[in-house]
Amino acid sequence: MEERLFWIGAAMGLYAWATKRWMNNGRLDRRWAAAAWHSVFFGLAGFAVALVALLSFESRRRGAGADLFSASQLLPAAGIGVLAGFFGFWRAWSEGDKAEKRNHILNEDQEWAETVFSAVILAAVLMYFVVQAFKIPSGSMESTLRVGDHLFVNKFIYGVRIPLTEKRVLKWKKVERGDIVVFRFPTEDASESHCGGPQYGKDFIKRVIGLPGDRVEIRSGQVSINGQPAGQETYAQYLDPMRLPKIDIPIKGEEYQGLWSSRRLDSRLGDTVRDNFGPVSVPEGEYFMMGDNRDRSCDGRYWGPVQQKYLKGKAWLIYWPPSRMGKVS
DSSP: OHHHHHHHHHHHHHHHHHHHHHHHTTTTOSHHHHHHHHHHHHHHHHHHHHHHHHHHHHHHHHOOOSSSSOHHHHHHHHHHHHHHHHHHHHHHHHHOSSHHHHHHHHHHHHHHHHHHHHHHHHHHHHHHHTEEEEEOOSSTTTTTSOTTOEEEEESSTTOEEOTTSSOEESOOOOOOTTOEEEEEOSOSOTTOEETTEEOTTOEEEEEEEEOTTOEEEEETTEEEETTEEOOOOTTOBOOOSSOOOOOOOSOOHHHHHHHHHTTOHHHHHGGGGTTSEEEEEOOTTEEEEEOSBGGGOOOHHHHOOEEGGGEEEEEEEEEESGGGOEEOO
C-alpha cells in the first residue's frame, strides 16, 4: 500500500507544481485550457480514491498484492477517473466564463493537490519506514491473535529497508525466537500454490520458531530445536485431539532439505508434515515460522523458510477492539 500511496502523492505534487507554473506564465488563461486542466485534477482525484478503495477491499479479501498495480485495480480506477475528468471539464467550462472564476477554480485545485501531496507522502513514509496497521485475516495465530484484531507493526525494529533494494540499515535488534513477525509470502512465482491456493503477494503473520543455523524437527506435534525439546510453548494451541502418526517416508536427508528449502515439500508429503516434520536446517539469513494455532496454520512446515528480505516488521500493539488493546507477545 505504501508504494501506491507514494506514487499517488507524487502525481498530486506534480499537478500542483505544474498548475502554479502554468498559471504564472498564462498557459491556463483560456477557458478551454482551464477546463481541461481542471478535468485532469478531477480525473487524478477520482482515480486515486477509487484505487485506494479497491486496494483496501482486495487486501481485506485475499491479502495485499505484491504487484505495484494490477489490471483488476487499474482498469476500474481508470474508468472512474475518466468519468470524474469529464465531470470536472463540464464544471469548469460551465462556471469558468470569467477569468476570476477560472483562477479561483485552479487555485482551489492547486491547494487541494498540495494538501494531498503532503498528507499522502507523509503517510507513505510512515508506513514504509516506521509503523503500519495490519488486520488479522485468519485464525492461524489463535488464541494469541484473533480474526479481526487490528494491530500496529513496528517496521524499523529489524532495520530500515532502503527503497528499491533489499538492504537494511539502522538495525535496532535482531530477529529472536518467539517474535511474532509480519512478512510477505516468500515467493516471486505467482503460480505457486500452497495450502489450497496461490499465496504470492499476501502478507502473513507467524511466530519465529527457528533461527538461521537451527536444526528443527517436529515429532507427534512437539517441536525440537537443535536436538532439544522447545519446552512448554504456552502460546501454542492444538485443536485436534489426535496427532497424526509418524510414517516411514522415502524422502530423507538432503532431498528432504532441498524440497523444504525450495517450497516443494507439501506437494510431495501433503498434510503429513503437520505433526511430523524434519529435521531440517534453517539456512543463513532465513527463518522458520509457525502459527500458534498449530493444527490450523499454513506455515513454514508446508512452504519452507522465510528470507530476511520478506520481513516487514514485528507485531507490536493491538489497537482494536478496545477489549483486546495491549502489547502483542
